[in-house]
Amino acid sequence: MTTQPTALVTGAGGALAGAVIHRLVEAGWRPVLVDVGPMERLQDRYPEQLAASIDLTDEAAAHETLQRLEREAGGVDALVSLAGGFAMQGAAEVRLDDLQKQLALNLVTLVVSASAVLPGMLQRGRGTILGIAAGQAVDGGARVAPYAAAKAGVVAYLRSLDKELASKGVRGLVVYPMGTLDTPANREAMPDADPARWIDTAALAEALVQALRLGPRARLTELKVWPDPG
Numbered sequence: 001m002t003t004q005p006t007a008l009v010t011g012a013g014g015a016l017a018g019a020v021i022h023r024l025v026e027a028g029w030r031p032v033l034v035d036v037g038p039m040e041r042l043q044d045r046y047p048e049q050l051a052a053s054i055d056l057t058d059e060a061a062a063h064e065t066l067q068r069l070e071r072e073a074g075g076v077d078a079l080v081s082l083a084g085g086f087a088m089q090g091a092a093e094v095r096l097d098d099l100q101k102q103l104a105l106n107l108v109t110l111v112v113s114a115s116a117v118l119p120g121m122l123q124r125g126r127g128t129i130l131g132i133a134a135g136q137a138v139d140g141g142a143r144v145a146p147y148a149a150a151k152a153g154v155v156a157y158l159r160s161l162d163k164e165l166a167s168k169g170v171r172g173l174v175v176y177p178m179g180t181l182d183t184p185a186n187r188e189a190m191p192d193a194d195p196a197r198w199i200d201t202a203a204l205a206e207a208l209v210q211a212l213r214l215g216p217r218a219r220l221t222e223l224k225v226w227p228d229p230g
């Protein structure tokens with residue numbers, strides 16, 4: 001690792017990303033930020049960080065942008081793939097378009113970002129590809145079939161990547177929030193729920209950044225973070 005390791009954070013405009021970027025900086029990492037939202041949103045929030053606005057489902061454009069950021073940063077030590085999203089619908093109503101949307105949001109964004117930074121990581125013989133799954137990737141859930149399928153894809157992709165590349169210094173790391181995150185969007189969507197039963201994003205960020213730090217002779221491949229039992 002360089003003196004100041006670099007983490008490429010996707011979905012950087014999101015709620016969990018806010019906590020993760022804060023913790024990365026505290027822990028001595030240099031975050032490099034990517035989101036599909038407007039560039040001003042990233043620049044206003046993180047004026048000191050290298051950032052770009054890009055749709056990670058557009059492979060050619062995303063590769064060009066991510067590789068430029070990688071060059072400007074002098075290499076990427078960790079990909080922290082937080083881009084993702086959620087949708088609910090009954091299993092009988094699911095159409096191809098619904099499935100494709102969830103796969104694009106949650107799995108394609110990860111695979112496209114990873115394939116942009118893997119050549120550099122393999123060349124240097126070190127790196128971590130971190131993705132976010134969800135409890136439903138393990139257990140399934142009512143009215144979330146496409147989301148659960150996409151998150152299960154995240155798990156299978158990262159496990160396979162780790163099996164293939166760990167011997168070359170590049171590992172896959174799956175983080176599972178095993179419940180709802182306490183975010184402004186969830187508070188708005190579920191005004192009657194008790195957020196004290198949800199996972200604190202700062203605590204999840206702490207665990208995630210700690211998991212990135214393990215190594216070189218110890219590696220964590222899966223991290224499940226649960227809310228406190230009510």
Ligand SMILES: NC(=O)c1ccc[n+]([C@@H]2O[C@H](COP(=O)([O-])OP(=O)(O)OC[C@H]3O[C@@H](n4cnc5c(N)ncnc54)[C@H](OP(=O)(O)O)[C@@H]3O)[C@@H](O)[C@H]2O)c1
Nearest residue numbers: 011013014015016036037055056083084085134177180181
């Ligand atoms: N929130 C929860 O309760 C919960 C639970 C389990 C797992 N997770 C997972 O944790 C991660 C972060 O969740 P969060 O609540 O922080 O989500 P969030 O606030 O919606 O953040 C996700 C970010 O990803 C961006 N994004 C979406 N599609 C993109 C694309 N094609 N290219 C680049 N960026 C893209 C979004 O931009 P726009 O907003 O502009 O679309 C948004 O800024 C997600 O993977 C989510 O599935 C969340």
